Amino acid sequence: MLITQDLTYRYPDSSTTFRFPDLRVDRAGTLLLLGPSGAGKSTWLHLLAGVLSPSGGRTELDGVDYAALRGSKLDRFRGRNIGLVFQRPYFLEALTVLENLAIARRTAGLPPDRELLQSTLHLLGMDDYADRHPGRLSVGEQQRVTIARALVNRPQLILADEPTSALDNRNAARVSALLRERASELGAALVVVTHDERLRGDFRQVVDLAQQSIHN
Numbered sequence: 001m002l003i004t005q006d007l008t009y010r011y012p013d014s015s016t017t018f019r020f021p022d023l024r025v026d027r028a029g030t031l032l033l034l035g036p037s038g039a040g041k042s043t044w045l046h047l048l049a050g051v052l053s054p055s056g057g058r059t060e061l062d063g064v065d066y067a068a069l070r071g072s073k074l075d076r077f078r079g080r081n082i083g084l085v086f087q088r089p090y091f092l093e094a095l096t097v098l099e100n101l102a103i104a105r106r107t108a109g110l111p112p113d114r115e116l117l118q119s120t121l122h123l124l125g126m127d128d129y130a131d132r133h134p135g136r137l138s139v140g141e142q143q144r145v146t147i148a149r150a151l152v153n154r155p156q157l158i159l160a161d162e163p164t165s166a167l168d169n170r171n172a173a174r175v176s177a178l179l180r181e182r183a184s185e186l187g188a189a190l191v192v193v194t195h196d197e198r199l200r201g202d203f204r205q206v207v208d209l210a211q212q213s214i215h216n
């Protein structure tokens with residue numbers, strides 16, 4: 001379960017402090033954070049991902065206040081418990097799809113498990129892509145590889161930043177369904193931040209930043 005409490009953030013040299021609404025997402029729960037450009041969505045996601053340290057408040061996953069972790073402890077916690085899907089896929093281009101997935105396990109300090117990698121690709125309908133190079137795949141295919149990589153460590157929390165904005169309706173619906181199905185199977189909490197209104201109906205909880213003022 002993901003819980004945030006009194007989460008605030010101020011960028012260095014900025015006079016603006018973001019005050020984020022408290023969140024609670026159960027295991028297998030889904031939350032959509034909607035908002036226009038500049039509303040603070042990426043800032044929020046980076047706090048939830050532990051990429052930014054909050055100025056105040058807590059981010060707690062299954063009882064661990066990971067906002068309080070630092071350095072290699074935080075890296076390991078993140079690698080094992082949080083799966084990240086970014087808007088623009090980034091891969092190590094010299095490596096194949098399967099090798100890119102293997103790196104995600106190694107970074108988290110987990111042992112190699114080729115079978116798990118292959119079954120993850122299978123779940124995303126990507127059996128034939130293991131030995132391909134990500135740079136030669138379509139945007140939609142790359143997005144599915146990104147999702148596969150976010151899932152390989154069987155995280156408790158899946159965070160996605162604008163996962164569908166660059167996709168046409170068909171692929172956007174597919175990516176949304178894949179994220180929700182896989183999160184549900186893992187019993188993971190799923191949080192998506194986006195300005196993509198097409199996703200509004202797909203999620204159990206919706207927080208719309210256009211409806212509230214979070215900075216002062």
Ligand SMILES: Nc1ncnc2c1ncn2[C@@H]1O[C@H](COP(=O)(O)OP(=O)(O)OP(=O)(O)O)[C@@H](O)[C@H]1O
Nearest residue numbers: 011012014035036037038039040041042043044195
């Ligand atoms: N490193 C930074 N230093 C200072 N201010 C920043 C920094 N990064 C973002 N901001 C400011 O914080 C506000 C929120 O930015 P953020 O990227 O979180 O918004 P967003 O909702 O994700 O927007 P978009 O959809 O355009 O990515 C913006 O006004 C932005 O200028």
